[in-house]
Amino acid sequence: MRKVVLYHLMSLDGIAHEDGDWLADDGPQLISYLGRVIETQDDVVLGRGTYDYWAGHWPKSDFEPFASFINGTQKHVVTSTDLTQDWANSTPVTTSLHDYVTELKQRPGRDIGVHGSITLARALLHAELLDELRLVVAPAVVGHGNRVFQGGSLQQWKLRDLERGTNGTLFLDYSRRN
Secondary structure, three states, rough: OEEEEEEEEEEEEOOOOOOOOOOOOHHHHHHHHHHHHOOOOEEEEEEHHHHHHHHHHHHHOOOHHHHHHHOOEEEEEEOOOOOOOOOOOOEEEEEOHHHHHHHHHHHHOOEEEEEEOOHHHHHHHHHHOEEEEEEEEEEOOHHHHHHEOOOOOOOEEEEEEEEEOOOOOOEEEEEEEE
């Protein structure tokens, strides 16, 4: 069965915004880590807000390796309305998130990525549909904003790998404890 893998950037206090001024380590180590995460994925599940923002950005971007990956990968967009922007390989998901992702995990293929999409990531976490977490934790306290890890019930995760960036950024790989 395929795994659903969450990749997220966040601050020490768990704020999960787009990378910005609080992300201190944006060099080759971050790009290398991102490359290792996406090389195992051939499907991505996105929330509607992330899709709308990214559909206007990534088709014109030359930020590699992510631009080629996200533009060429099958995107499953969780939405209650029609997609208003064209972006190659995009499919609207209008059925139950739980049922759709459970069925997607049964299909042949590699890992299923979740990138950005804080509300979607939180819903998948609460539904216990995430199998792995790949977190980039910046050495900054932001103080306010949206968190992926809020609400829900206790879940246990096993640290599989830890890498420390040159500026103190942590690259953390977790798998769900069964």
